[in-house]
Amino acid sequence: MGSPASTPQEIAREAVRLLAARRLPPTPENFQAAYHEVAGTRPLQPFPLAQLRQIAQALPERTPAQVRFKALFNKAVARHSWDDLEKLLVQHLGTAPAATAPDGGASPTPAAAVPACAAAQPASPSDAAGEAPIAPEIAEQAARVVDVALPLVAADDARLREMGEELVRYLRLPQHHAATLKRMLADYAWRLSFGVDEQLGVRQALLGLLKQVFEHIDAISPDNPWLRQQMQALVQAAEPPLSQRRLEDLQARLKDVIVKQAEAREQTLRAQELMRQTLATFLERLAQTTVSTGQYHAKFEACAQALERAESLADMAPVVQEAIQTARAFAADTQRVVDELTDLRDRADRAEAEVQRLRRELDQMAELVTHDLLTGVLNRKGLQSALDRETRRAERTGTRVCIALLDVDDFKRLNDTLGHLAGDAALKHLADVARRSLRPQDTIGRYGGEEFIIVLPDTTPEEACGVVQRLQRDLSAHLFLQGEQQVLITFSAGVTELRRDEPVEAAIARADAAMYKAKRAGKNRVMQG
Numbered sequence: 001m002g003s004p005a006s007t008p009q010e011i012a013r014e015a016v017r018l019l020a021a022r023r024l025p026p027t028p029e030n031f032q033a034a035y036h037e038v039a040g041t042r043p044l045q046p047f048p049l050a051q052l053r054q055i056a057q058a059l060p061e062r063t064p065a066q067v068r069f070k071a072l073f074n075k076a077v078a079r080h081s082w083d084d085l086e087k088l089l090v091q092h093l094g095t096a097p098a099a100t101a102p103d104g105g106a107s108p109t110p111a112a113a114v115p116a117c118a119a120a121q122p123a124s125p126s127d128a129a130g131e132a133p134i135a136p137e138i139a140e141q142a143a144r145v146v147d148v149a150l151p152l153v154a155a156d157d158a159r160l161r162e163m164g165e166e167l168v169r170y171l172r173l174p175q176h177h178a179a180t181l182k183r184m185l186a187d188y189a190w191r192l193s194f195g196v197d198e199q200l201g202v203r204q205a206l207l208g209l210l211k212q213v214f215e216h217i218d219a220i221s222p223d224n225p226w227l228r229q230q231m232q233a234l235v236q237a238a239e240p241p242l243s244q245r246r247l248e249d250l251q252a253r254l255k256d257v258i259v260k261q262a263e264a265r266e267q268t269l270r271a272q273e274l275m276r277q278t279l280a281t282f283l284e285r286l287a288q289t290t291v292s293t294g295q296y297h298a299k300f301e302a303c304a305q306a307l308e309r310a311e312s313l314a315d316m317a318p319v320v321q322e323a324i325q326t327a328r329a330f331a332a333d334t335q336r337v338v339d340e341l342t343d344l345r346d347r348a349d350r351a352e353a354e355v356q357r358l359r360r361e362l363d364q365m366a367e368l369v370t371h372d373l374l375t376g377v378l379n380r381k382g383l384q385s386a387l388d389r390e391t392r393r394a395e396r397t398g399t400r401v402c403i404a405l406l407d408v409d410d411f412k413r414l415n416d417t418l419g420h421l422a423g424d425a426a427l428k429h430l431a432d433v434a435r436r437s438l439r440p441q442d443t444i445g446r447y448g449g450e451e452f453i454i455v456l457p458d459t460t461p462e463e464a465c466g467v468v469q470r471l472q473r474d475l476s477a478h479l480f481l482q483g484e485q486q487v488l489i490t491f492s493a494g495v496t497e498l499r500r501d502e503p504v505e506a507a508i509a510r511a512d513a514a515m516y517k518a519k520r521a522g523k524n525r526v527m528q529g
């Protein structure tokens with residue numbers, strides 16, 4: 001090569017010469033390579049539009065975050081912007097960018113630099129220039145928001161947890177670098193949006209699955225009204241929004257349904273088997289007895305006719321002999337039938353004893369049931385567990401719990417005038433209205449005959465009185481229908497707070513005393529005790 005080429009024309013001429021000397025075909029690629037070799041420059045790589053569009057096409061669009069990501073990716077490709085693409089990928093993956101940019105130059109520091117480093121870097125004055133400092137208490141609040149939500153939102157995403165922890169650490173530093181914090185928050189929010197979408201999807205799918213299971217159990221349940229009612233309550237309870245209390249209620253109800261189902265199935269199977277056996281044997285014996293009795297009857301009849309025809313003692317002797325033998329055979333046959341029937345009765349007795357034993361076992365199982373069969377709300381046992389649970393929760397969270405004891409007014413008169421069945425339906429009506437009227441965190445249970453207890457977590461006595469009064473208004477607005485007749489049901493209630501230093505029974509006694517005060521004061525009112 002002679003003196004170095006300096007103008008583009010000279011470089012081009014020199015490049016052609018180089019190709020000829022190397023006997024290379026003058027294709028655009030070969031010419032471009034030779035040109036850069038002569039000029040001493042690096043070849044510029046063209047933006048791989050087609051390949052990137054192909055990648056964009058393959059990107060999934062299942063979640064809103066994925067749709068957003070794809071749109072931004074397409075935008076960056078359309079603008080031929082390596083910078084935007086790099087930023088997007090770094091944000092998405094939450095990892096450091098490549099050391100070298102695709103154009104061969106040094107990579108510019110992207111806006112979304114690695115948060116792990118950001119926390120350790122001191123703030124540079126230029127970076128913070130023009131940015132107002134963040135008040136420490138606001139930073140602490142932000143740190144708490146991120147920290148408290150982390151176990152929930154990052155349960156299945158280790159990277160999000162890391163980013164969250166770094167963010168919390170950074171927020172708790174004495175000084176903050178506004179640009180760094182902005183960047184870390186943007187990264188965290190971006191990653192969080194994926195996690196939240198995912199969790200919402202999982203939650204929806206699980207609820208759908210649960211509903212399907214309940215519907216399936218309902219379809220195969222024996223035709224029992226209580227079971228049917230519980231299954232409907234389960235399907236309703238599986239509707240969003242979910243809460244821990246609702247899930248606990250779901251669990252308790254499902255346990256009841258399982259116990260009751262086992263009970264119903266066992267009893268039906270046993271009873272069916274016993275009936276089948278007894279009936280079959282009875283029919284068999286009946287048929288045998290009828291046939292053999294008919295045969296003996298015919299034989300005795302023949303003997304009687306022979307005796308009538310006999311003219312001498314000698315004629316009678318064989319007939320009497322025959323009659324005696326027939327009578328003996330008849331007695332033996334009858335004894336056999338009697339023996340068999342006795343055996344059958346013994347077996348029936350043993351089966352009956354077995355059924356009794358099973359019933360006792362099932363009664364013990366039924367004691368595990370936590371819901372009232374008539375009204376579907378918690379029974380006394382279920383109430384006890386709810387009270388224990390809420391007391392523990394209140395101790396843990398430092399909150400207050402109140403209870404309200406409700407007693408239906410003049411219920412005896414309602415029973416006497418409309419009948420006991422109408423009384424039952426009235427109790428069910430009250431429970432239904434209460435379930436709709438109460439807040440999701442409140443729990444209602446049947447304490448006894450026409451008495452109910454409502455457990456009101458995180459509630460002051462004044463607020464509890466308000467809740468119970470609202471229920472009274474709802475009950476007046478939704479009259480109980482007995483045939484054509486509309487009946488107003490009212491109740492008196494006593495409200496009190498569960499104190500930490502006393503057993504639950506003491507609080508119930510106080511609520512009971514307050515309820516009696518409400519009765520004495522004219523009924524249909526709430527008193528605080």
Ligand SMILES: Nc1nc2c(ncn2[C@@H]2O[C@H](COP(=O)(O)OP(=O)(O)OP(=O)(O)O)[C@@H](O)[C@H]2O)c(=O)[nH]1
Pocket residue numbers: 407408409410411412413415419420421422423424427448449450519523
């Ligand atoms: N139908 C029906 N009646 C019930 C049930 N449990 C209790 N009772 C009846 O409820 C009535 C309660 O009567 P009382 O205790 O005299 O109270 P009351 O008539 O409501 O009068 P006050 O409480 O003073 O308003 C009794 O007659 C019980 O038999 C039930 O499950 N179904």
